[in-house]
Amino acid sequence: MNMRHTLAATVAAAALTAAALPAQAQEQFIPLLSYRVGDYAAGGSGFYGGMIDYFNLTNAKGGINGVKITFEECETGYVPARAVECYERLKKKNGGATAVEPLGTGAAYGLLDRVAVDKIPLTTLGYGRADSADGKTFPYVFPLITTYWSQASAMIQYLGSKEGGMAKLKGKTIVHLYHDSAYGKEPIPVLDAYAAKEGFNLVKIPIPPASGTEQGAQWAQIRQLKPDYVILWGYGVMNTVALKTARKTGFPVTKILGVWWAGSEEDVIPAGDAANNYVTMTFTPSGNYPLVEEIRKTLYAKGRGNLEDKDRIGSVYHLRGLAAGIMYVEAMRNAQEKYGKGKPITGEQMRWGFENLNIDDAKLKALGATGMMPVMKTSCADHEGSGATKVQKWNGKKWEPVTKDWIQAERDVLSKLITDSSAKYAADKKITPACAAG
Amino acid sequence: MNWQAFIEVLVGGLLSGVMYSLVALGFVLIYKASGVFNFAQGSMLFFAAMTCAGLVGKGLPLWAAALVSLVVMVALGLAVEKFVLRPMVAQPEISLFMATIGLSFVIDGLAQIIWGSTAMKLDLGVEDMPLEALMDKTGIAVSQFDLLAAAVAAVLVSGLAVFFSKTKVGRALRAVADDHQAALAVGIPLQRIWGIVWGVAGFVALVAGMLWGARNGVQFALTSLALKALPVLIIGGFTSVPGAIVGGLIVGASEKLAEVYIGPHVGGGIEAWFPYILALGVLLIRPEGLFGEKIIRRI
DSSP states (O other): HHHHHHHHHHHHHHHHHHHHHHHHEEEEEEEEEEOSSSSTHHHHOOOHHHHHHHHHHHHHTTTTBBBBEEEEEETTTTTTHHHHHHHHHHTGGGGOOOBBOOOHHHHHHHHHHHHHHHHHEEEOOOOOOOGGGGGOOOOEEEEEEEEEEHHHHHHHHHHHHHTSSSGGGTTOOEEEETTTHHHHHHTHHHHHHHHHHHHHHHEEEEEEETTTTTTHHHHHHHHHHOOSEEEEEOOOOOHHHHHHHHHHHOOOOGEHHHHGGGGHHHHHGGGGGGGOEEEESSSSSOOOOOHHHHOOOOOHTTTTTSSSSGGTOOOOOHHHHHHHHHHHHHHHHHHHHHHHHHOOOOOOHHHHHHHHHHHHOHHHHHHTTTSSSOOOOSSSSSSOOOOOEEEEEESSSSSESSSSSEEOOOOOHHHHHHHHHHHHHHHTTOOOOOOOEE | HHHHHHHHHHHHHHHHHHHHHHHHHHHHHHHHHHHHHOTHHHHHHHHHHHHHHHHHHTTOHHEEEEEHHHHHHHHHHHHHHEOOOOOOGGGGGHHHHHHHHHHHHHHHHHHEEEOOOOOOOOSSSHHHHOOOOHHHHHHHOOOOHHHHHHHHHHHHHHHHHHHHHHHHHHHHHHHHHHOOOHHHTTOHHHHHHHHHHHHHHHHHHHHHHHHHHHHHHSSGGGGGGGHHHHHHHHHTTTTTTTHHHHHHHHHHHHHHHHHTTGGGTTSSSOOTTEEEEEEEEHHHHHTOOOOSSSOOOOO
């Protein structure tokens, strides 16, 4: 009797497993190399919170042609070595990783060569290695929307416009106050190029990541230099401390222009009044978008939102995560159109999806995200797809727009730098630049 | 040389040094009582600041939030003594040190579980701005907030110095630091002494956490202040309260002067490691630090 029961149970279990197999196969796995603890937790929790919210919203609406997105987080603490470890741990899980987003330039550098071998696209949304916009040399790297080089170009253009024209920058002094890491050093070639072209004096002052909490010496140097502008290229606590120390040393906040990773609520609220009228770049301007409202109603009202603090819904980092989510979902949709609707795709196919993104005004409107990010169109030669940014100002309560229109990076300045740098990488790695097949 | 700028950097460095000293004081207290470097001091500071800022965020007035935080920190100190240190009496110092490393992870995690991981603002009512009168007269920017911090540190150090040298508990504490077992043998209540010291260390962490939190925003990076305190302790001496102050002043002033006057010639960013080089120099010449007790052991 027992034997018969066991046999019956085994057969039933096998039947259930077989029945479950097709359902399980309709899933698309994304490893999330997130960071929710440590010095940069505010950025990581907001960004990945936004990404997860968008994935959950997509799943709540039936997935991508029925394919549901699954994900698993791995805590990196913003440490590149740990990000690489997380990547290695997750890349083959659940049928294999579709794409990976580490939200850290150091981590992106650590993964650059690995993703090319594994054929898993690496997205670096508004950060990472700028010359990877050249898809012929970096087929699996996508610095989507904009890169640090595009941002540096937009920053100098904005400062030029404040002065009344680029020619007026001649003889001015601009300080590049930067996080002493791959992230902070990334824009230096572009800033150097602009300094030579426009004739301004560029002074580079590094802040060691370990010294983010104490910047008295650097701001004392700045006070002595009396620069016309300070470009603040920080992340995490460095931004808050920079604003507070600037005020302490009597340096006007209106002369500081922050990078987009120095332009979140988490940077300015702890700085209090010292951040009032502080201006930064952004590629996801703040606003009350229909998409955010939809997420509130569909997820947060039902207790399924990812952010613990509901006040952070629609914050800068959250919007940036939503923008990443949009691009992931649209790339998957693209790839399915080409390789089979309603079927999970491989990393290689996802690469094609990213390389053929076309998020235009009509698409943004349909998603309820008009104005939340610039329109973008990628190709083999252009993995960035846009390069447009805006300027925002903190009014003490919220970010408000400074520039109405998107500032486009100057391609004539950047293209040679990108070509030279990617060619050097290709020579070092013995890569023959070409568009990937597919 | 621009002397005005030099004085400004020097004064700014000295005042920053006082802030480092406030962190270092917590280390000194625990070291004097148990002979162990409390790796969790930075975490205690973070926990205290998060608690205070979190309570203010919940609508409590600052004084009430500070009071509740004080109770929480003293309770935390007592809990650490009871659950972590008490079972480790007479264990080697390295075991106690390892226990505090574990403790730091527990406290960091606890703070973020309770109060979240986003940065918070803490307003003590004193603006971190240069004194206008001084700025107008001399052109030198000195922060009024840093002056307040220096005054608080002076009061704290004076109080602790009296506590250690003039009170029965303070003398008992020094005896405990010298030898746990000998102190127990002569009837010193070790557990009570450790409880008191951890409670006081909690209070010092709260004061330092509130000042640093108000200065830089309350966020996880406060835990890294422990690394700033390390060269302060090596230079001043692990067992000396005045040493923590002098060490802090030396570290603060030297790192700022080095960054401003040497940094630009070597690519900058030397502030992070310069104090450690200085501390290494002191270790080579005077291992116990400028004010530490010279320990002579029979071998």
